[in-house]
Amino acid sequence: MISGTKRPFSREQRAIIVYGMLFFVLIIVILQLWLLTATMNAWLGGDESIVWPAAAASAACLALNVGLFRYLVRIERTRSGV
C-alpha cells in the first residue's frame, strides 16, 4: 500500500547517511586546512590579494558543513516525532 505520509529513516539508513555526510565533511575540512595554511603563507609573504577570496571560500565551506549538519538534526527530529 502506498502511504501519503513520509516514512522516517531507520537507524541503518541514518547510519549510511551519516557515513556519506562524514565523507563530504572530512574532504571539506581538509580543503579548509590547506586553504588556511596557503593563505597564511601568502599573507606573511606580503601577498594580500588572496586574503578575502580565501576567507569567502572558507565561509562557503563552513556553510555547506553546517547545512549538512542541520540535515542530520532534521532527520533525527523526524525519527523522534518532534
Next chain:
Amino acid sequence: MADVRQDPRSPIDAAINTPGREGLTGTAPANLYAPSLDREQVTIAPDFAPVEMQPAWRQDFPIDWPQDVYVERRDFMKFMVLTSAAFTLGQLWIAAQNWYRKRSGRPGIQRIAAVDDLDVGHAIGFTYPNPHERCLLVRLTTTDFVAFGQECTHLSCAVIPRPAEGAFYCPCHEGRFDIRTGVPTAGPPRRPLTRIVLEMRERDIYAVDVEERTT
C-alpha cells in the same frame, strides 16, 4: 551466516513447519500484532544470540552496538563541523589582521646608524617599524649595506648574522639564509627574511620601508 530467525528484530517467522504452527494457516506468528518494543530500542548482541546466552561481562555492560556506532559517527561529524568553524575563524582573523595592517599605512622613516658606526663584516641590531620588531643591519662592503628582520620565517626564532659565512643562521632548526638577499638556503624555512628597505642620506643610514616576500 547468522540465522535470521534468531534476530529479535525480525518479527516474521518465515518457516511454516515449526511445531507452534501446526494446524494454522498462513505464516505470521501469533504475536505479530501484539505490542512490542520498538525494534531500534532492542539491544542486540553482535552474534544475535539472546541476552541469557551472552557472556557475563556483556550482560553486565550491555551495549547496543549499531546505536553505539551511529552515535559515535554522528558526534565525530559534529566535531568536524566545529573544526570547520575554527578554520573559518582563522581565515577571518587573517583578514582582520590584513585590514589592520593596511590601515596602519606605510612605516615611517627611521635613522638606524651612521655609516662609520659599522665596520665591514659586522652587524648591529635595531627595531623597525615598531619597538617589537627586531632587525639586523649588516655592512657587507664599504658601500653595501643590507637589513633584514631578525625573525626566522620558520618559527620566529632570532637569526644570527654570520657575515664570514655569508649567511644568517637560525640555531633553532639549523636554518640558513643568504646574507645578501635573505633567501633561505638550508633548513626548514621556505620564505625569505623580511627585507628592510634602506636609504643613505649623507653619512647616515635610514630604514624607509618593510618588504615581505614569498620567494
